[in-house]
Amino acid sequence: MATLHTRASARLMMAPAVILLLAWMIVPLGMTLYFSLLRYNLLMPGMESFTGLGNYVYFLTDPAFGTALANTLLLVGGVLAITVIGGTGLALLLDQPFFGRGIVRLLVIAPFFVMPTVSALVWKTMLMHPVNGLFAWIARSLGFAPVDWFADLPLLSIILIVAWQWLPFATLILLTALQSLDEEQKEAAEMDGAGAVSRFVYIVLPHLARAMTVVVLIETIFLLSVFAEILVTTNGGPGVQTTTITYLVYMQALLQFDVGGASAGGIVAVVLANIVAIFLIRLIGKNLDR
């Protein structure tokens, strides 16, 4: 009796969250799927017609799609490489005892709390400006020609900005994992004569592997949706040099008002994200059983 009662009330307590999330997922996604099969442009109201997979063919054969896919992969891959390697280094550093370590840790994690539009604009103007920027001044002081970041290396510039924002996340998670490492194991290895490098390769790195996987998967989910940094710096340009899948869909939807094409693109983005999500869900699910 009691269990039946609790079970019923448990269902009731979960209902609002479950129903809302279900609606949030199914209604818009269903609409996107439906729109993706229509010829539908907001500039030509009343002209909607069924076109089957026409929008998908159009989206996938658009030369911009190939570039956008490559840009997306470069952006995600570049940021992941910088944050995982840099984050490991920073985590190892912050794991050492030194004076003022707590304050340094606060300084290192700070970029994560800066809103994307602020960090993108601050980097673009005050640091990367080819004439008045700080980087240009440093380059000239050292006798080099300053780099015109957003004209010559637009995608790299965005990668650097986004990497700066996500470096704290990787650092913090890897540091947390590092601190759960058994000290005795390290000491035992040290006594057995293992050097710093082999201790790192054979003890620390395997211990960090799971945390690294978590960092890679979660960052990928967020990085596939990088948007604000592109909007306020390059608008996807020059040409389509910094257009990602997310940005391409945005342009099609809110700049060209092509509802059908943008919806097809949205579905493509969902499929791409799902490939990553499956791995992540499995990993977290495994952890839940422990």
Add this chain to the structure above:
Amino acid sequence: MARAASARRRIAFTIIGWAVGFLVFFPILWTVLTSFKSEGTAIAIPPQFLFFDWTAENYATVQSRSNYLRHMTNSIVISLGSTLLGLLIAIPAAWAMAFSPTRRTKDVLMWMLSTKMLPAVGVLVPIYLLFRDFGLLDSRAGLTAVLTMINLPIIVWMLYTYFREIPADILEAARMDGASLGKEIVYVLAPMAVPGIASTLLLNVILAWNEAFWTLNLSTSQAAPLTAFIAAYSSPEGLFWAKLSAASTLAIAPILVLGWFAQRQLVRGLTFGAVK
């Protein structure tokens, strides 16, 4: 000998650590410094680091020219509103899953997580059209609703991981001692649940404050929070470095302080309990 070596090592790491920390933090420091310069000093070459005429006029200008306080208020209303609404929906759900788990609880949690992985562009078009038809574009209510939904899975998950750590036996013990349901909640459950709820609140206010896909796409002026307001500084002719810096400093300062308090919860919240 050994002690001297370890002291030297400590000093070396102190120098390296502070140098690296300074470098990573530098863009933020530079923004704060620039906000106190005149526009001329802000773009001066060589750059002026500390010895310039400090002025607070940018802060006054930013407020008088663009009604900064309105956007600040929007940010506060939207981030706090969406978080509180999310907690209201999530607390019962997380509670039920933590204390009366069924065979399907894990599947429900996993499914909730999967909704978070839905890329925003996948639902941009219908949400935009629905908002347009219901008059929700550029409204605080609309943005609050969207942010509630996108952060709801994280809120449920975080609360679940906290609630799961509350020993269920303690409830029974209280019941045996003759505590009524009301007393049980006030004296036994609340003290154990509040820290977890507070951490969840903190992290989600931060996430909502910095959210910059929906806020940029669904607001223009009236309801624009700080993310969207700062984006307006991206037009080339409107680029005033000192004023951009003043607006940015005000936009990030409160959340940076909250973030420093929430650093431990950050790991737990954003990895869905996978790393603690």
